[in-house]
Amino acid sequence: MTTLFMTFLVYSVVGWLWESVYCSIKARHFVYRGFLLGPYCPVYGFGVTAVLLLVPKHYGSLLNLYFNMIVIVTIIEFVTSWLLEKLFKMKLWDYSEMPLNIGGRVAVPVSLFWGIGCLFLIKVIQPIVGRGIQDFDHVTKGIGPVILFILFMADVLTTLIFTLTAKKEVSAIIDTSDPQNAAIKEYRLDHLFKNHEPHANLGKIKHYLSQTPHKLLHQRNLHRLIQNYPNIRFKK
Incomplete structure (x- = not known):
């Protein structure tokens, strides 16, 4: 194992x-x-x-x-x-x-x-x-693999918490009255390298991040995702 x-x-x-x-x-x-x-x-x-x-x-x-x-x-x-x-x-x-x-x-x-x-x-x-x-x-x-496993699982748990927390923050600044924008329930990658215009709400999220101190870990991680995935989409 x-x-x-x-x-x-x-x-x-x-x-x-x-x-x-x-x-x-x-x-x-x-x-x-x-x-x-x-x-x-x-x-x-x-x-x-x-x-x-x-x-x-x-x-x-x-x-x-x-x-x-x-x-x-x-x-x-x-x-x-x-x-x-x-x-x-x-x-x-x-x-x-x-x-x-x-x-x-x-x-x-x-x-x-x-x-x-x-x-x-x-x-x-x-x-x-x-x-x-x-x-x-x-x-x-035999201790090395155990330590790495604990660190990996801690990362998975932290990312799960980040997903749930950041999703609430982002949903608060996006107009979800439009069915097209109501896809904030989950944000995931769509086509990683496909050349298309970024989602209209991406600008709002970038503005929100620029006005928010990145003191919390999940805020820094959200900023990293937005910066490194320019074609990120918000899907249902």
Whole structure:
């Protein structure tokens, strides 16, 4: 169980690094990605951990492993997309404009690419990460993973409290009489990299933040999200 959690955490951090670097270059300023306060994007951790758990122990040739990876990552990506949309009203990717896609959630060209990435992951990266996790657990005598787990869960709890608190603050400054604006019940990402005009209420929220001292943790986090997600949408 310790190894499973540490694997999840390591790849969550790797995912955060990848997104932060990519988006910082794209935005030409530092962008701190992720909804959690800490430097991790759990969706990457869940995805990689699921892939590693589902890899057949006796997969045979490298070609056979590749085709297994294509099937596994396609299923994981489809399920993850569906869960994010249904449970959290989040849509982080859309392959509708790509050929051979299924509901915009998965697409054959993307799955072929992820299959190659998973081969590199299993053959090159994971052996190094696995040894590193074992060494860390041994050096810290099993205490290190426990501390990291406590910190991670504290972050999740803090973020949950932030979501509930900040939502009330933002809803107070937005006119919800218009059905289009009444989507403040939850604010989540819509299309992360899609080029569109920011939501009309975004200006009101930025003004509110500029007039409010950022002494409370949830206020600083809300300011970070607004700054780092310029295309953030407010959805029901």
